[in-house]
Amino acid sequence: MKAGALTSWFGKSEIAPPADIESAALRSDRFRLEREGEWRRLDEIVTRMEGGGLRKVTDDDLLDLPRLYRIAASSLSVARETSLDAATIDYLESLVQRAWFQVYGPRQGFFRWFRGFIFGGWSRAVREIWLDICIALFAMVAGTLVGWLLVARDTEWFYRLVPVQFADERQPGASREVLQGTLDVTEGAGGLTAFAAYLFSNNAGVSILAFALGFAFGIPSILLLIHNTALLGAMLWLFAGADLGIEFAAWLSVHGTTELLGICLAGAAGLHIGRSMAFPGKLSVLDAAAASGRRGAVVMVGVVIMMIVAGLLEAFPRQLVEEPASRFAIGGTFLAFWLSYFFLYRPRDPLVST
Structure with missing residues (x-):
């Protein structure tokens, strides 16, 4: 029995063809390149807030923080649904968690x-x-x-x-x-x-x-x-x-x-x-x-x-x-x-x- 017959017999081949792997990689890279600038900006704002509170953040950054958080959260949802690479998903999960704390977390210290x-x-x-x-x-x-x-x-x-x-x-x-x-x-x-x-x-x-x-x-x-x-x-x-x-x-x-x-x-x-x-x-x-x-x-x-x-x-x-x-x-x-x-x-x- 030929390989094509085996594929039709079992439905789908368990091993993705090289073309599919390459397509997924390209799709992941394109997704990241389109949004990476906003992710990096959110990361920088959150890092400054974690290091020095509101004193190290400008007014423009504070105004953009909720918008950038929503973009990162939406990107994480899309990344999970489309099964993008694990590194991108892990990065977004960490970024969204840190940003959530700064957006919705307590505003005062002990x-x-x-x-x-x-x-x-x-x-x-x-x-x-x-x-x-x-x-x-x-x-x-x-x-x-x-x-x-x-x-x-x-x-x-x-x-x-x-x-x-x-x-x-x-x-x-x-x-x-x-x-x-x-x-x-x-x-x-x-x-x-x-x-x-x-x-x-x-x-x-x-x-x-x-x-x-x-x-x-x-x-x-x-x-x-x-x-x-x-x-x-x-x-x-x-x-x-x-x-x-x-x-x-x-x-x-x-x-x-x-x-x-x-x-x-x-x-x-x-x-x-x-x-x-x-x-x-x-x-x-x-x-x-x-x-x-x-x-x-x-x-x-x-x-x-x-x-x-x-x-x-x-x-x-x-x-x-x-x-x-x-x-x-x-x-x-x-x-x-x-x-x-x-x-x-x-x-x-x-x-x-x-």
Whole structure:
């Protein structure tokens, strides 16, 4: 059987004739030559923007950037459909990806974003979830009362609510002197840095968990807030029973005004997401969750900052300042600062919209 018969029998030959290969090569070269000038110009503009931002790009280049990007994207689509050579396709894929980032990517660096976050973005996000903050605060107050009442009724609840690592000598039956000793200052600051790192890790973990649980319609976040503050209620009952309620409140206020407020904000951010999913209003559930998630994420970045501050306060001033009045002054100052920043500080021209 002749070669022509074999070709007609199987449809098409598996090996392209030399003429077809040459034609494809010519077509690819012609395609590239017709558009290569615009590709190279786009490449040069993107390279300058990657190296120095907008400072190294002229106004004419900025005006041409979207047009050149669309040409490159269209060329890539044609190159794929016509199966041009792999080198051309790889070059266009890389160029289009880099140009897309410059055309549609973020326009600000980290420091500009952080400046906008501090000077208005964070406080505005907190104010936008004020209703969820009220709900979270109510849950925390209720949890504190529940913890106090449970332990007052049955001291066995103390051991169920307070973890062993927090109880140590602070447990029912301890003398006033022993409890007072747990509130005294630490001699020197040696080892407090590691203690601060541990406290930050613990507090941040609780806050992140309270936020993450909000996706289950916010109910687990509320339960977590109640459980955590039930521990606080149990400890308040213990020290109040030994006539050390004021001293314990002063000891706690140094870091507690920052830490508890941060946990409240984290729980409120999670609750905000859950509430928006349960009651999306005119938006779809996904759109409502996305919008509340972005707002909650801004709040959570700030909560991490608050946990760092609380860890430092817990490890240093709280362990080195002895007088209750001084401790109350530190805690009250930070509480006034946070509340003023969140609810009174309202810049007219925010740098970054959240």
